[in-house]
Amino acid sequence: MLSRKKWLAGGLVSALALIGLVALPADAATSVRLQYKTSASGVTADQVEPWFNLINNGTTAIPLSGLKIRYYFKADSASQQYRFACSWAVVSCSTVTGTFGAISPGTATADRYLEVGFTSGTLATGAQSGDMQLRFYRADWQRITQSDDYSFGTNTSYIDWTKVTVYQNGTLLWGTAPTGGNPSPSPSPSPSPSPSGPPPGGSGVVFDDFNYTDANDSTISAHNWTIRTNQGGPGIPGATWPQGNISFPVVSGTNKALQLKSVTDGTSAGTQQSEVLHQRKFLEGTYAARVKFSDAPISGPDGDHIVQTFFTITPLNQDLDPNYSEQDFEYLPNGGWGEPANIMYATSWETYRNEPWLAVNVHTENRISYDGWHDLVLQVSGGQIKYYIDGALFATHGDIYYPETVQSVNFNLWFISGGLLGSSTPRTYVQQVDWFYHSKNEVVAPTEVLNRVNSYRSASTRWVDTVPSV
Numbered sequence: 070m071l072s073r074k075k076w077l078a079g080g081l082v083s084a085l086a087l088i089g090l091v092a093l094p095a096d097a098a099t100s101v102r103l104q105y106k107t108s109a110s111g112v113t114a115d116q117v118e119p120w121f122n123l124i125n126n127g128t129t130a131i132p133l134s135g136l137k138i139r140y141y142f143k144a145d146s147a148s149q150q151y152r153f154a155c156s157w158a159v160v161s162c163s164t165v166t167g168t169f170g171a172i173s174p175g176t177a178t179a180d181r182y183l184e185v186g187f188t189s190g191t192l193a194t195g196a197q198s199g200d201m202q203l204r205f206y207r208a209d210w211q212r213i214t215q216s217d218d219y220s221f222g223t224n225t226s227y228i229d230w231t232k233v234t235v236y237q238n239g240t241l242l243w244g245t246a247p248t249g250g251n252p253s254p255s256p257s258p259s260p261s262p263s264p265s266g267p268p269p270g271g272s273g274v275v276f277d278d279f280n281y282t283d284a285n286d287s288t289i290s291a292h293n294w295t296i297r298t299n300q301g302g303p304g305i306p307g308a309t310w311p312q313g314n315i316s317f318p319v320v321s322g323t324n325k326a327l328q329l330k331s332v333t334d335g336t337s338a339g340t341q342q343s344e345v346l347h348q349r350k351f352l353e354g355t356y357a358a359r360v361k362f363s364d365a366p367i368s369g370p371d372g373d374h375i376v377q378t379f380f381t382i383t384p385l386n387q388d389l390d391p392n393y394s395e396q397d398f399e400y401l402p403n404g405g406w407g408e409p410a411n412i413m414y415a416t417s418w419e420t421y422r423n424e425p426w427l428a429v430n431v432h433t434e435n436r437i438s439y440d441g442w443h444d445l446v447l448q449v450s451g452g453q454i455k456y457y458i459d460g461a462l463f464a465t466h467g468d469i470y471y472p473e474t475v476q477s478v479n480f481n482l483w484f485i486s487g488g489l490l491g492s493s494t495p496r497t498y499v500q501q502v503d504w505f506y507h508s509k510n511e512v513v514a515p516t517e518v519l520n521r522v523n524s525y526r527s528a529s530t531r532w533v534d535t536v537p538s539v
Contacts, residue, residue: 100127100128100129100131100242101123101124101125101127101131101136101192101235101237101242101243102123102124102126102229103122103123103124103229103235103243103244104121104123104124104227104229105120105122105222105224105228105232105233106222106224106225106226106227106228107120107221107222107223107224107225108202109204110225111215112214113213113214113215113216114212114213114215115206115210115212116204116205116206116213117142117204117206117213117215117218118202119140119183119203119204119220119233120201120202120203120227121138121185121198121201121203122197122198122199122201122227123136123192123197123201123235124196124197124198125192125193125194125195125196125197126195127194128194129194130191130192130193130194131192131237132190132191133160133187133189133190133192133198134186134187134188134189134190135238136186136187136192136236137184137185137186137235137237138185138186138233138234138235139170139182139183139184139233139234139235139244139246140183140185140220140233141178141179141182141218141219141220141232141246141247142178142179142181142182142183142218142219142220142221143175143177143178143179143181143217143218143219144180145207145211145213145214149208149209150207151169151205151207151208152206152207152208152419152469153167153168153169153203153204153205153468153469154203154204154205154419154429154469155167155201155202155204155468156202156203157200158198158199158200158201158202158203159198159199159200159201160187160190160198160199160201161190162431163188164187164188164189164190165185165186165187165201165203166185166186166187166188166468167183167184167186167468168183168184168186169181169182169184169205170182170184172247176219176248177217178217178218178219178247179218179219179220179247183203183205185201185203208391209391210389219247220232220233231244231245232245234246272354272511272536273508273509273535273536273537274506274507274508274509274534274535274536275347275505275506275507275534275535276505276507276522276530276532277294277504277505277531277532278324278325278504278525278526278531278532279317279325279326279504280317280325280531281317281325281327282317283316283317284296284312284313284316285312286317292532292534293347293348293534294346294347295346295347295348296312296315296344296345297310297343297344297345297346297481298312303376303481303483304340304342304376304483304484304485304486305342305483305484305486305489306337307337307338307340308333308341308342308483308484309341309342310341310342310343311341311343314329314330314331314332314341314343315327315328315329315330315345318501320361320501320503326361326501326502326503327345327480327501327502328499328502329343329344329480329481329482329499329500329502330343330482330497330498330499331343331375331482331483331484331497331498331499332497332498333373333495333496334494334495334496335491335492335493339495340484340489342481342482342483342484343482343483344480344481344482344483345479345480345481346477346478346479346481347478347479347505348538349475349476349477349539350475350477350536350537350539351475351476351477351478351507351509351536352449352474352475352476352509353449353450353510354448354449354450354507354508354509354510354511354512355446355448355449355506355507355508355511355512355518356381356446356448356449356478356505356506356507357444357445357505357506357507357513357518357522358379358444358445358503358505358506359444359445359502359503359522360377360379360398360442360443360445360480360500360502360503361441361442361443361500361501361502362400362402362439362440362441362500363377363402363440363500364403364411364438364440365402366496366497366498367497367498367499368495368497369494369495370492370494370496371403371496372403372490373403373484373488373490373496374401374404374488374489375401375402375405375482375483375485375498376399376400376401376481376482376484377400377401377402377498377500378397378398378399378400378479378481378482378483379397379398379445379479379480379502380395380396380397380398380478380479380480381394381395381447381449381472381476381478381479382394382395382396382477382479383395383472383474383475383476383477385421388422388423389420389421389429390420391420391473392473392474393418393419393420394418394419394471394473394474394476395416395417395418395476396416396418396454396456396466396472396476397414397415397416397418398413398414398415398445398447398456399413399415399416400413400414400439401413401414402438402439402440403488405485406485410436411437411438411439412434412435412436413434413439413458413463414432414434415432415433415434415463415464415466416430416431416433417430417431417432417466417470417471418430418470419469419470429469430470431466431470433456433463433464433466439458442503443458443459444457444459444460444515444518444519445457446458446460446513446515446518448512448513449471450510452467452468453465453466453467453471454466454467454471454472457515459515460515460516475539478505480500480502482498482500504522506518506521506522507536508521
């Protein structure tokens with residue numbers, strides 16, 4: 070009864086406050102304030118760039134996971150799709166999410182909204198979130214007209230901005246939404262999660278123990294692998310990609326491994342690189358390989374900037390192709406790209422342009438040696454890309470970097486252009502791959518990957534491929 074009386078009293082006070090008969094104490098008023106500015110203030114822009122700062126004016130801390138920020142805009146066409154990205158945030162872009170919703174019926178200035186959320190964090194009493202440097206752009210990378218957008222402002226310094234709303238657990242705390250339209254419910258992150266509860270092995274499995282005779286073994290292509298022989302990037306312009314640089318040596322007992330060899334004498338004509346790739350039919354699920362990286366060449370002087378890899382990729386058909394994607398494990402034993410020494414990269418790509426260079430990617434790195442054998446696991450599911458090395462989580466990426474189209478699986482060993490030693494003495498580098506495993510539409514823990522691989526080997530199963538071609 071007491072709690073009911075308190076509720077009635079509180080409701081009465083709130084009602085009286087609304088008609089101006091009772092003044093609410095400051096801490097009972099709206100506890101969140103939003104500030105906005107933009108770094109792209111033109112009538113049109115390559116990207117809409119709303120930057121936000123949240124301020125807690127209340128007397129209690131606020132879990133960020135309960136807050137949603139909505140920025141309202143008018144789509145350039147009914148069918149136009151948009152992509153979200155977080156460039157930088159004090160609270161960390163890894164905790165910031167962005168999804169798009171529709172308003173129906175739309176208004177003259179708003180038929181869509183960007184909803185920004187948070188996976189973790191707390192906004193303490195009197196605290197500010199600090200900069201959230203956000204952006205979104207058309208999926209076809211054409212310019213956006215933003216001058217007719219409800220939430221757009223031209224201010225380049227932070228000011229209180231009520232044309233962007235803030236909700237806490239569905240309750241409006243700040244701002245004024247556009248009138249005349251009905252926003253749809255909060256959207257789910259895109260892409261949606263993979264189907265739940267797949268059988269062991271997901272929707273198909275690929276396992277290869279690389280038990281081949283040599284590069285001319287006909288079962289290599291029968292098992293849907295291709296040894297690259299065509300010229301082109303990445304790496305040294307003019308370098309060749311000989312089939313003979315791929316071999317399958319015994320690495321222990323009777324166990325063989327895929328071996329990639331790359332050589333150089335410091336010239337384009339004297340540089341050979343190597344690559345092996347699987348057909349394009351992979352998207353969501355778990356990818357894994359046991360890879361041996363090396364810090365030094367097996368012969369010749371050391372020091373070339375060489376890249377040792379395991380990755381998935383969709384081809385780039387045009388500059389800033391929205392269907393392009395790539396997820397990389399890249400080990401640079403001698404550094405490169407401005408790094409002076411050992412570095413491991415996990416990089417997730419949305420797209421890129423060659424001239425002038427524009428990279429749309431996110432990466433995580435660790436500056437230590439990875440010389441030797443390592444178990445690499447890549448999980449792609451539910452809008453998140455997770456990279457594991459030797460069972461430990463190395464990186465988590467998502468948002469616009471999540472792949473949308475089917476990819477191939479690749480291993481290559483190549484030299485960074487401009488990163489060769491000033492020596493004419495030939496040197497030879499190798500990278501080895503003990504096995505490859507993929508389970509379609511299933512998240513498989515690193516320990517379980519090893520259990521499954523060991524089961525295949527215990528049964529003397531050298532190769533399995535039940536993933537349908539597309």
